[in-house]
Amino acid sequence: MKIHVCVKQVPASNETLLDPVTHTIIREGTQSILNPFDAYAVEEAVRIKARCGGTVTAFTMGIPAAEGILRRVIAVGADDAVLLTDRAFAGSDTLATARTLAAAIRKKGMPDLILCGKMATDGDTAQVGPMLAECLSIPHISDVAEIESVNEEKCTVRKMTDDGYVRLEVRLPALLTVLKEINIPRLPSVSGVLRGEKAGVGRMTREDLGIDPETTGLKGSATRVVSTERPVPARETVWIEGTPEAQAGQLKALLREEKIC
Amino acid sequence: MHNSDLIRKMSTEYADYLFDESRTMGSADFIAFPANEAELAEVIRRCAEDGIPLTAQGALTGLAGGASPERGLVLNLQRMNRILGMRKDADGTVYVRVQPGLRLAQLRRALAVKDFDVRGWDGQSVEVLKEISPGQLFFPPDPTEPTASLGGMASCNACGARSVQYGCTRAHIHALRVVLADGRIASLERGVQRAEGRKIRLPLTDGSILEAELPPFETPDIKDAGFFIRQDMDLVDLFIGSQGTMGIISELELKLMLAPKHLWGVTAFFPDDECALSYVRAVKGRPDPGVPRFPRPAASIEFFDKNALDMVQRQKAVTPAFRQLQELPEDYCSAVYVELNDDDPAGMPEVLEALSAVLRATGGDPDRTWVARDALELEQLLFFRHSVPETIDLIVEENRKNEPCITILSTDMAVDDGHFDELFHIYKRDLEASGLHWIIFGHIGENHVHPNILARNRQEYEQGHRIFEKWAEDVHRMGGSISAEHGAGKIKRRLALTMYGPERMRQLRTLKRTFDPQGILGPGNIFPPEITEGGEQA
Numbered sequence: 005m006k007i008h009v010c011v012k013q014v015p016a017s018n019e020t021l022l023d024p025v026t027h028t029i030i031r032e033g034t035q036s037i038l039n040p041f042d043a044y045a046v047e048e049a050v051r052i053k054a055r056c057g058g059t060v061t062a063f064t065m066g067i068p069a070a071e072g073i074l075r076r077v078i079a080v081g082a083d084d085a086v087l088l089t090d091r092a093f094a095g096s097d098t099l100a101t102a103r104t105l106a107a108a109i110r111k112k113g114m115p116d117l118i119l120c121g122k123m124a125t126d127g128d129t130a131q132v133g134p135m136l137a138e139c140l141s142i143p144h145i146s147d148v149a150e151i152e153s154v155n156e157e158k159c160t161v162r163k164m165t166d167d168g169y170v171r172l173e174v175r176l177p178a179l180l181t182v183l184k185e186i187n188i189p190r191l192p193s194v195s196g197v198l199r200g201e202k203a204g205v206g207r208m209t210r211e212d213l214g215i216d217p218e219t220t221g222l223k224g225s226a227t228r229v230v231s232t233e234r235p236v237p238a239r240e241t242v243w244i245e246g247t248p249e250a251q252a253g254q255l256k257a258l259l260r261e262e263k264i265c
Numbered sequence: 266m267h268n269s270d271l272i273r274k275m276s277t278e279y280a281d282y283l284f285d286e287s288r289t290m291g292s293a294d295f296i297a298f299p300a301n302e303a304e305l306a307e308v309i310r311r312c313a314e315d316g317i318p319l320t321a322q323g324a325l326t327g328l329a330g331g332a333s334p335e336r337g338l339v340l341n342l343q344r345m346n347r348i349l350g351m352r353k354d355a356d357g358t359v360y361v362r363v364q365p366g367l368r369l370a371q372l373r374r375a376l377a378v379k380d381f382d383v384r385g386w387d388g389q390s391v392e393v394l395k396e397i398s399p400g401q402l403f404f405p406p407d408p409t410e411p412t413a414s415l416g417g418m419a420s421c422n423a424c425g426a427r428s429v430q431y432g433c434t435r436a437h438i439h440a441l442r443v444v445l446a447d448g449r450i451a452s453l454e455r456g457v458q459r460a461e462g463r464k465i466r467l468p469l470t471d472g473s474i475l476e477a478e479l480p481p482f483e484t485p486d487i488k489d490a491g492f493f494i495r496q497d498m499d500l501v502d503l504f505i506g507s508q509g510t511m512g513i514i515s516e517l518e519l520k521l522m523l524a525p526k527h528l529w530g531v532t533a534f535f536p537d538d539e540c541a542l543s544y545v546r547a548v549k550g551r552p553d554p555g556v557p558r559f560p561r562p563a564a565s566i567e568f569f570d571k572n573a574l575d576m577v578q579r580q581k582a583v584t585p586a587f588r589q590l591q592e593l594p595e596d597y598c599s600a601v602y603v604e605l606n607d608d609d610p611a612g613m614p615e616v617l618e619a620l621s622a623v624l625r626a627t628g629g630d631p632d633r634t635w636v637a638r639d640a641l642e643l644e645q646l647l648f649f650r651h652s653v654p655e656t657i658d659l660i661v662e663e664n665r666k667n668e669p670c671i672t673i674l675s676t677d678m679a680v681d682d683g684h685f686d687e688l689f690h691i692y693k694r695d696l697e698a699s700g701l702h703w704i705i706f707g708h709i710g711e712n713h714v715h716p717n718i719l720a721r722n723r724q725e726y727e728q729g730h731r732i733f734e735k736w737a738e739d740v741h742r743m744g745g746s747i748s749a750e751h752g753a754g755k756i757k758r759r760l761a762l763t764m765y766g767p768e769r770m771r772q773l774r775t776l777k778r779t780f781d782p783q784g785i786l787g788p789g790n791i792f793p794p795e796i797t798e799g800g801e802q803a
Contacts (some may be wrong), residue, residue, distance in 0.1 A: 016640050037639045076638070188589055191635040191642055194531060194617050194624065198631075201614045248278070 005058035005156055006115040007049045010105055010136065011042040011077060013070040013128040017105040038073045041121025044182050049119050050081035052154055061112065065093055065104055069249045071205050079192035079200030086112065090209040095222030098127070102135035104220045107213040109140060116156055118179040122147060133181035144179040145172055149186055266315045268500055271304060272297045272338065279561040282322065282339050286410070287673040288661055289330030289755050291320070295338040299345060301364075302442065302450070302515040309513065310448030318788040321509040323414025325370055328675050329754025331421060331508045335789035340513065342366040347382055349516065350390030359393060359402055359521045360439055365416020365514045369408070372415065376402055376521070380415055403524035405431035407565065408750070409654055416514050419466040421752030422493075422506035425563035426604065426650075429549075429710030431522070433750065435493070435505045440518035443504050443511075446781035450472065450595075451500075451512065460502040477779040480772035484765075485746045491753055491761055491791060492773055508752045510787035512782050524605030528564075529613065530637040530646040531620060532602045533629045534594050538570060538693070540628030541599040542686060545709050548603055549624045551682065556626040561616050565604040566710030573653050573704040574600060587656075590649055594633045601709070602650060610748060613638070653706050660719050668722050672756060674729040678736060679713035680745035691739055692716045695732055699727055713749040758793040770796045 018047065036125040038046075049060045062077040064070050065088040074085035078114040088108050096104060109118070118137070123130035130146070137144030149169060160173045163182055174180075192200070212219060218224055244251045259265045266272060273279075275293050283291045295317070299305040312319045316336035326330055345364035353359050357373035375381050379399040383391055406418060417423075419441070423431040431437070440454040440522035450470045457470060463479040484494045493502045502514050535541040547556045548563050574597055581587040605616060621631040621798065637643040657673065665671045680688050689705075696703045696716060702725075716736075718729035737747045737760035746764065747753070753761035762770055774796055778784070784797070 035639055037641055040641065068757055079636075188592065191591055191637060191645060194533075194621050194631040194634045196632075197636050197638070198614060198617055198621070 005052065005056045005117065005154075006113070007052060007058060007060045008109055008112070008118045009042070009045050009049045009060060009062045009063055009077070009082065010114040010118065010120045010132070011046065011064050011073060011128075012039040012121075012124045013037070013064065013066050013073045014039045014124050027130055032124065036069070036073070037042050038076055039121055039124045039126075041123055041125070041182070041184065043121070044079060044184055044186050045119040045121045046077050046082065047187045048151060048182055049117075050120040051187065051189075052117070052151070053081070056154065056156075061085065061115070063088065063105060063108055063112075064097070065089070065101055065108075074205050075200035075203065076192070077200075078203045078205075080194040081196070084203070084206065086206040086208055088208050088213070090211075092210040092221050093215055095225060097131050097225035097227045098131040099135055099226045100220050100222075100224040102132050102139050104210075104213065104215065105132070106139035108134075108208055108225075109217045111208065111213055114140070114177055116176045117154070117159065118142075118177070120179065120181045122181050122183050130181070133179060139177035140177075140179070142177045142179060143174050144181070145174055146181040148180045148182045151180070151186070180230060266295060266311060266317055266338075268357065271299065272311065274309060275339070282325070282341055283334060285322075285325045285327040285329045285330060285332040286658065287328045287333070287675075287754070287756055288665060289333040289672050290669070291330075291333035293320070293334040293337060293339045296341060297338060298341050298343065301345065305340070305342070305345070305515050306444045306448045306450060307339060308338070309444050309446065312785055313783065315448050316783055316785065318785045319513075320415070320601050320787060320790075321365075321420070323366060323417030324412050326408075326410040326413045327411070327421060327751065327754060328673055328677075329421070329751045329756045330672065331754030331787070331790050332417065333755060335755070337785070337788065342414065342513075345416075345515070346371065346414075347385075348372070348375060349485065350386045351393040352389060353393045353396075356496045359397065361404075361423065361521055362516060362518050363415050364516060365414060365419070367415050368412050369404070369406075369415060369418065370411040372404055372519075373411065376400070376404065376524075384592045389736040390717070400524055402521040404519055405762055406434045406437055407523055409651060415517055415519070417519060419505050419514055419687045419752070420508050421748075421750065424708065424711065424713070424750035426567050426602075426708055426710070428708065428750075429566055430562060430564040435502065436516055437520050437522075438501060438505060439520045441504055441514055442516035442724060443502045444513045444515050445469070445475070446512070446783065446786050448473075450515070451475075452789050453499075453501045453504075454518075458501065460496070460498050462496055465500065465503075475780070476764045477776060480769065480776055482769055482772070483566070485744065488613055489670075491746075491748060491764075492776075494773075504790060506752065506789055508754060508790045510784065510790050510792070523587045523748060525564075526608045527610045527613070527638075528604065528643060530602060530604050530635075530643050531617075532600055532646055532649070533624055534597045534600050534623070535627070535629050536596070536598050537628070538599050538689075540726050541568060541601050544623060544627040544629055544690065548601075548620075549682070549710065553627075554624070557619070557622045559623050560619055561605055563603045563710060564606050565602070566708070567602040567650055568706060568709035568714055569600040569602075569650075569653065570705040571598045571708040572702075576656050576660070576704055577649075577652050580652070580659065584656075584659070587652055589645075590652060591635055591645060597633075602646060603767060610638075653704070657704070657717055657719065664719065664721050668720075668726065670723055671726050672721050674718040674720060674726070674733070674756075675715050675751070676717075676733055676736065676747075676757075677707070677713050677715055677749045677751045678740045678747050678760075679711065679749035680740060682712060684743040684745065685709075685712040688712075688736075688740065688743065689714065690746070691736065692749055695735065699728065699732060701732075708749075711749070732755070733760060740764075753791045755789050758789070758791055761791055762793050762796070767796065 120133035320334040702719040720726035747760040
C-alpha cells in the first residue's frame with residue numbers, strides 16, 4: 005500500500021510572547037517542531053505499513069530548513085520524503101498550499117491513502133487536508149479517531165462529530181485527517197535518528213511541479229492576512245476568601261449581581 | 266497566641282497543610298501565610314515571644330516529612346512567590362532574586378518565555394531583563410518534582426537528575442536573606458560573609474552580630490543534604506540543607522547559567538541491570554574493558570529497574586493521564602535515561618553513533634531506545650520519568666487506606682563511584698530477600714538511586730524502616746551520605762543519627778541552640794528525639 009503523509013513545521017510554542025519591558029512580540033529563540041497533529045498521521049501511516057506492507061512518503065512545503073522535520077519523519081519509519089521549497093511558494097494561504105501539495109502528489113504518483121493531521125497548531129485552520137482532497141478529486145474524511153480496517157480497496161474509520169462518533173467507509177484513494185486520540189506517536193530510536201540523518205530528502209520547486217505562478221504563493225492565495233493581534237482578556241478573576249460559609253455567601257451575592265441565579 | 270489576620274487558628278480548612286508529599290501526618294495549632302519578609306519576621310517574633318515552635322513550608326513536595334508540622338505553627342510561604350529583580354556582575358553572570366515560595370516551574374517558565382511581572386523592580390533589574398532573551402538563561406537544579414518551591418529546594422539542598430553536570434541547589438545559590446528564631450534578619454552573600462576557621466560572626470541587618478562556633482568536624486563530602494560544616498565556610502551554607510532548623514529563608518539570590526542551545530534525551534532499554542550499570546559507567550567516562558569510551562559528558566543519567574517499569578505499566582491501565590506514555594519495548598528489564606546538551610545540533614549524529622557503539626557493547630540495542638530532540642519530545646521522556654514517583658504517590662495513598670501510619674519510604678543515600686556497585690547490589694539483595702513490594706529508580710549518574718518500599722501494612726512499614734537503618738550503616742561504612750537530596754526531615758532522622766553519630770549530633774544541636782535558643786525552628790527535623798530529650802527541644 006502506498007501512503008503519503010503531509011506534514012508541517014510549526015513553532016514549538018503557540019503562545020505569543022510579549023517582552024515584559026518593551027511589550028513587543030518576541031520572535032527570537034523559538035524552536036521549530038513537527039506539527040503535533042501531524043505526528044499522529046505519521047504514526048498511523050507507519051502502523052498501516054507495518055500491517056499491510058508498502059511505503060510511506062512524507063511531503064512538506066516550507067523553507068529549506070524544513071528538511072529537518074522530514075528527517076524526523078524518516079526517523080520514525082517513513083521511507084522517503086519530499087520538500088517543496090521555492091520562493092514562489094512564499095505567502096501561500098491554505099488554498100495555494102493545497103494546490104501546490106496536490107501538484108507534488110500527482111507528480112510523485114497518486115497513492116492509495118493520504119494522511120494529514122487534523123490541523124496545524126500555528127494556523128488552526130484545519131483546511132489544507134480537505135482542500136488537498138478536493139484539488140486531487142478524491143474523497144476525504146476529517147477528524148478520524150480510529151482506522152478500523154484498511155486494504156487497497158477501501159478503509160473503514162470512526163470519525164468524531166459534534167454529537168459523538170460515526171463509522172464511515174470510503175473507497176481508496178482517499179484522504180483522512182486524524183485526531184490526537186488515534187494513537188500514541190512513537191519517539192524515534194537512536195538507529196532511526198541516524199537513518200533520518202543519512203537519508204536523501206527529495207526537493208521540488210515550482211518549475212519541477214510545472215505549476216502556474218499565479219496559482220501558488222501570495223499571488224495564488226484567495227485570502228490575505230490584513231492584521232494580527234493578541235486577544236485581550238475581557239474577563240476578570242475574582243478570588244473569594246474566608247470561611248466556607250462566608251465564601252458561599254459571597255458567591256451567592258456575586259451570582260445574584262450577575263443575574264446568574 | 267491570638268488569632269489575627271496574619272496568624273490564624275488551625276482548622277479543618279487547613280488540613281492539607283498538615284502533611285507533605287511523603288504523607289507524614291503532622292499536627293499544628295496555628296497557621297500563617299506571610300506575604301513578605303516583614304510579615305514573616307513578625308510571625309517568627311510572635312512565636313518566639315510565646316515559645317511556639319514553627320515549621321516552614323514551601324510547596325509541600327518533600328519526601329522526608331520536613332514540612333510536616335510537629336505541633337505549634339505552620340509557616341506556609343506559598344504567598345511569597347515573587348521574582349523580585351535581577352542583576353549582572355562584572356563577569357556578565359546574571360543573578361535573579363526570588364522569594365522562597367516561588368516554584369521551580371514558575372521560574373523556569375519565566376526564564377524560558379521571558380515572562381516576568383516587573384512591578385516593583387528597580388531600574389537596574391529592568392535594564393538587565395531588557396538584555397536577556399527568552400530561553401537564554403536557566404537555573405540548572407532539576408529535582409524530579411518541578412512544582413517544588415525554591416525555598417524548599419534550598420532547605421533540603423535538592424539535587425535532581427542534572428546534578429551530575431551542574432551540582433546541587435547549593436552551588437547555584439549566591440545569597441540568602443534569613444529570618445532567625447528571634448525575628449532578626451541576616452543578609453548573607455557567598456564569598457563575603459564567611460566563618461573564620463570555626464568562628465562565626467553573623468552580621469544582622471539591625472547592626473547586631475550573632476557569634477557562634479562551628480562543631481569540630483566536617484560533614485560528608487559525598488552530597489550534603491543535612492548540615493554543611495566546613496572550616497572558613499560561607500555562612501549562606503549554614504542555612505542550605507538544614508531544613509528550617511537554623512533560620513527561615515526569606516529571599517534567595519540564584520545564579521543563572523547560559524542555557525544549552527540544544528538538549529536531547531535518550532532512554533535505552535537493557536536485558537538486565539548489569540548491562541544497564543555497565544552502560545552507566547561508560548557514559549560516565551569509566552567504561553568497562555571492551556566498551557568504547559563515550560566522548561560526551563551527560564547532563565543527567567537516570568535509572569529505572571524492572572519493578573519501576575512494571576509498576577508504571579500497571580498504572581497506565583487505570584490512570585487516563587498515563588495513556589500518552591510511550592509503549593515499552595517487548596521483554597524490557599531495566600532502562601537508563603541520559604540527557605545530553607550541546608550548542609551545535611550538527612554534532613548530534615556523531616554523538617549518537619558513539620552512543621550506539623556503547624549500547625551494543627553493553628548489551629543494549631540502538632533500536633530499543635527513545636530519542637527526544639525538541640521540547641515536546643523531551644517532555645514525553647520527562648513525563649515518563651515523572652510517572653514513576655507519581656505512581657508511587659498513588660500506591661502509597663491507596664495503601665494508607667488500610668494503614669494510616671504508612672508514608673512514602675524512599676531513600677536517597679549516596680556513595681562515591683568506587684562504592685556504588687556494592688551499594689546497588691546490597692539494595693537488590695536485601696530487597697529481594699525482604700518479600701516486600703519495592704522498586705529502584707533515580708539519579709544513578711550521581712550514585713544516588715531511590716529504592717522505594719511500598720509497604721502495605723504496619724509490619725511491612727516497620728520492616729522497611731529497619732532495612733533503611735541497615736543501609737544507613739552500610740552507607741556510613743562506605744563514607745557516603747544517608748540523604749543526598751531529600752533531607753533527613755522526620756522520616757530519616759534516625760538515619761542521620763547513624764551517619765553523624767550521637768556525639769556529633771549533640772554538637773550540631775549546640776550550634777543550633779546558638780541560633781535558636783528556645784528550639785522553636787523546625788521541631789522534629791533532622792534531630793531524633795533521643796538527642797532532644799531531657800527537657801530541651803532540638
